[in-house]
Amino acid sequence: MDLGIKDKVALVTASSRGLGRAVAEELAAEGANLVLCARSESSLDETVRAITGSSSVRVISVVADISDPAAVERVWACARDEFGRVDILVNNAGGPRAGPFEAHPPSAWTDAWRLTFESAVNMTRSVLPGMKQRLWGRIINITSIAVKQPVDGLILSNSVRAAVTGFARTLANEVATYGVTVNNVMPGYTLTDRIAHLAESNATRRGTTVAAEIAAMESQIPMRRLGTPKEFAAMVAFLASERATYTTGASIPVDGGWIRSLL
Ligand code: NAD
Numbered sequence: 018m019d020l021g022i023k024d025k026v027a028l029v030t031a032s033s034r035g036l037g038r039a040v041a042e043e044l045a046a047e048g049a050n051l052v053l054c055a056r057s058e059s060s061l062d063e064t065v066r067a068i069t070g071s072s073s074v075r076v077i078s079v080v081a082d083i084s085d086p087a088a089v090e091r092v093w094a095c096a097r098d099e100f101g102r103v104d105i106l107v108n109n110a111g112g113p114r115a116g117p118f119e120a121h122p123p124s125a126w127t128d129a130w131r132l133t134f135e136s137a138v139n140m141t142r143s144v145l146p147g148m149k150q151r152l153w154g155r156i157i158n159i160t161s162i163a164v165k166q167p168v169d170g171l172i173l174s175n176s177v178r179a180a181v182t183g184f185a186r187t188l189a190n191e192v193a194t195y196g197v198t199v200n201n202v203m204p205g206y207t208l209t210d211r212i213a214h215l216a217e218s219n220a221t222r223r224g225t226t227v228a229a230e231i232a233a234m235e236s237q238i239p240m241r242r243l244g245t246p247k248e249f250a251a252m253v254a255f256l257a258s259e260r261a262t263y264t265t266g267a268s269i270p271v272d273g274g275w276i277r278s279l280l
Contacts, residue, residue, distance in 0.1 A: 079092045102151070109159040
């Protein structure tokens, strides 16, 4: 299937590793030029080298902490200077800190809000006027299955991702007549560094092994395995595509069947 996004410009935040990087690779394989950002210059450079080595798209990268509004503005300015526009925005970020309610001081709530919610809102504010003007745009937020079924021990993530979902669902209605779609993709357990670290810290805390912790995650999933970043990225690429013209305001799981709800 030709996704019809050759030469479009895609901005993928938090894209040096994990799901963000996999999405960037998938969009590059479809011919989209890329703007990447993350906090670490060395891992961003490695990602840019890998993508430019395997495709002919143009890629720029910006070192930025997207929880800082000034850094978001800088990412947008670099995208505008290099390409003049952004057609596809994928809002991603590192996950908020884990732990139960009483483990988090007030500042942890502010940090989670800035990282997950404000970064998506600020990035959207930058790119949306151009998308509306050109009557074409795709905004995709990477959220979590926690939006449908809160995950124990992740109270910060469970709370702020609900806000992102409300934002996206409302914005989708506001911009629907401009050819701009707004959707969320909800990863289930997907094998990235984040999940590897989570398994390691659970193993240390519970006195088990990493393999046992991964097996415990897999046992909850009807497919009995973790997802791969590439499987996740395929869904994002479809929603970013010319083919996905009539899907907006949706939250779509890529979770091997983990969520048991009917809708
Ligand atoms: P990851 O830790 O493997 O990668 C995170 C990426 O975000 C890295 O490139 C990192 O440099 C970048 N990053 C982190 N904080 C940043 C910041 N402040 N500014 C700019 N870049 C920043 O994580 P992942 O597994 O790819 O997860 C991506 C998102 O999806 C997270 O929000 C995570 O909570 C969520 N999620 C992941 C899973 C999963 O199973 N992997 C499941 C549900 C939700």
